[in-house]
Amino acid sequence: MKMTRRALLGGVAAGATFGPAIAASSTEAWPARPVRLISTYAAGGSSDISLRILAEYFESRMGQKFFVENRPGAGSTIANQTVARAESDGYTFLYAAAPYETAEAMFGKLTYDPRKDLRPIAMAMIVPLFLIVNANAPYKTLKEFVAYAKSKPDGATFATPTPGNQPHLAAELLMRTAGFKGVAVHFGGDAPSYVELLAGRVDATTTALPAALPHIKAGTLRVLGCFSDERSSVYPEAATLREQGEDVVSLGWYGFMAPAATPGPIVERMQSEIALALSDSTIKEKLAVQGLDAHYLPGPEFGQFIDRESEKWGKIIRDAGINKQ
Incomplete structure (x- = not known):
């Protein structure tokens, strides 16, 4: 990525707290030692696996170790706070996830300021969500599902993970947009949600696809649509909800952030390496x-995306009375 004079000056200014000499020495040969990548989720899930895929790529390109450190819990705020309080020297980055944008609405006042203490570097990928139902249910399309929900006094029941996560919020948004009642029933993860769905005890689930795919291939679960703003390469057969007449978009995502005063040249280098990784066909296949x-978005656009999403989901959280306090 070509570095403009303005970007370079901006980066030096951002590092001015540490003095010109320190700022200069910290960027000349970066990275000169191992780099920490802080994950908001525990080991083994898609966040952890995708970050390790990218870390391996960064190591091959930059000749330094990129350590993945898992700091799960408290709706991602533990990991967020860890990086917000870290040195702005380019050796600690956050692998942020969608709960970043809803943390204030869910928890109230935080121990860090998500707009001032952390600097968006780049969005790396989208976690597409799908509306999935029992294949033997009487509704075979989104339109039929909405009609069914409207015909029931209590509406539809949705199996989702913990309150306030993206699948739950997607269900809440669909209910409000399509104009039907509903109840989100929370389980400990995808597996128990599928048990209830297959048993016919809930009407639908909003979920990422990998864990559901064996049931879909077996013909026991059916995909009614994708919550993304365009069809997902993960399962392009599923039309978006927008295509089917409901203006509902809900995106899980992962992206990189850094302590706010991280020097501009380091930020630009990381942006460049992330963009290169995401254009690599092997990396894309592993992520799929x-x-x-x-899905790459540079820092400024990524920050604007987070602001829009925070406003959007903050309203849903308040209207639905969701909180974890």
Whole structure:
């Protein structure tokens, strides 16, 4: 990525707190030692696996170790706070996820300021969500599902993970947009949700695809649509909800952030390396296996996306009375 004079000056200014000499020495040969990548989720899930895929790529390109450090819990705020309080020297980055944008609405006042203490570097990928139902249910299309929900006094029941996560919010948005009642029933993860769905005890689930795929291939679960703003390469057969007449978009995502005063040249280098990784066909294939769409947005656009999403989901959280306090 070509570095403009303005970007370079901006980066030096951002590092001015540490003094010109320190700022200069910290960027000349970066990275000169191992780099920490802080994950908001535990090991083994799509966030952790995708980050390790990217870390391996960064190591091959930059000749330094990129360590993945898992800091799960508290709706991603533990990991967010860890990086917000880290040195702005380019050796600690956050692998942020969608709960970043809803943390204030869910928890109230935080121990860090998500707009001032952390700097968006780049969105890396989207976690597409799908509306999935029992294949033997009487509704075979989104239109039929909405009609069914409207015909029921209590509406539809949705199996989702913990309150306030993206699948739950997607269900809440669909209910409000399509104009039907509904109840989100929370389980400990996708597996118990599928048990209830297959048993016919809930009407639908909103979920990422990998864990559901065996049931879909077996013909026991059916995909009614994708919550993304365009069809996902993970399962292009599924039309978006927008295509089917409901203006509902809900995106899970992962992306990189850094302490706010991280020097501009380091930020630009990381942006460049992320963009290169996501354009690599092998990387894309590995991510697709995890149900992820590679999707690069540079820092400013990524920050604007987070602001829009925070406003959108903050309203849903308040209207639905969802909180974890």
